[in-house]
Structure formats: C-alpha cells, structure tokens
Amino acid sequence: MFVGEVYEDLELWYPKLRLIEAGAEVIVAGPEANEKYAGKHGYPCVSDAAIDDMRASDFDGVVIPGGFMPDKLRRDKKVLELVQQFAAAQKPVAAICHGGWIPISAGVYRGVRVTGSAGIKDDLVNAGAIWEDASVVVDRNFISSRKPEDLPDFCQAILEAFQKKTT
Numbered sequence: 001m002f003v004g005e006v007y008e009d010l011e012l013w014y015p016k017l018r019l020i021e022a023g024a025e026v027i028v029a030g031p032e033a034n035e036k037y038a039g040k041h042g043y044p045c046v047s048d049a050a051i052d053d054m055r056a057s058d059f060d061g062v063v064i065p066g067g068f069m070p071d072k073l074r075r076d077k078k079v080l081e082l083v084q085q086f087a088a089a090q091k092p093v094a095a096i097c098h099g100g101w102i103p104i105s106a107g108v109y110r111g112v113r114v115t116g117s118a119g120i121k122d123d124l125v126n127a128g129a130i131w132e133d134a135s136v137v138v139d140r141n142f143i144s145s146r147k148p149e150d151l152p153d154f155c156q157a158i159l160e161a162f163q164k165k166t167t
Contacts, residue, residue, distance in 0.1 A: 002030070009040060009067075011065035015096075059086075062082065086141075107127075135154075
C-alpha cells in the first residue's frame, strides 16, 4: 500500500486491517520509511518502508488509497514504475477514489474497465479507461472503487484477487 500526506483515512486503514485480518502481510510504503503521514481527516499512519526501496517482485499486489496523496505520489517515477511492474506481472492493482490517478499516470488503464471518484471520471476516460459507475469494478488484475462507502465491496474483491494468486 502507498501512503503520503493527506491520504484518505478510511481508504488506507479499512483495506489494511481487512487484509491483516485475512492473514496477509501488509507493507505501507511512503516517500520516507518510518515517517508519520497525516490522513485527510487527521488519522496518522507511519510508513513501514520507503517507496524507493520497494520491488514489485517482492509483493503479490498493490493497494492505492485515495485522498490528495495520489496527486503527489503520481509524480514519483518509482511509484509509476512499481505500478507498471505490478500490472505487467498481472498482479492485483487496486485503486479507490482518487487513487486511480496513479495508474492513470503509470499508463496502465488504457482499455481497462474501471471506476473511481466522480471527480476523476474525465481523467480515467481521457487515459483510455472504460468508465463504469459501480461500487467495485474488476477487470483482469485491476480492481477499482469509487469512494469510502464502497470499501466492503472493494476489500472483498481484493481478497478474492489475492486468493486467486495463491491458488
């Protein structure tokens, strides 16, 4: 999972805790390791690792929360490379709300059915994605949702995708 300043609190914590509950090891990577980042609603998250130290080959997939964080992280070349590598390896790339900005900037959404915040619908379409207004959209290894209220469906789809990768 990625974290940075002004991440959407629920969109990071709900999937993180749900994945841990299901037995997954979750690493939260931010611009700096062991750094405290403030959520959009003030809830802090301390990163486990630095994004620059991450290798997609070490992980089963990536979860990208929304908030204002994705707009800054999508300018980071390493973030984009990681997302491209996850996509190329057909590992789950899960983005919710404004998290879709990162796969857009990574150039991996062309021809992919997705959803996301209504605020980035035009960005998704202009990136070549096929927009759907649904609580969750799964297209191959891509999982996307619109907003915090969609988190139950989003997390269920993530868990199913990770289960498929291990069977």
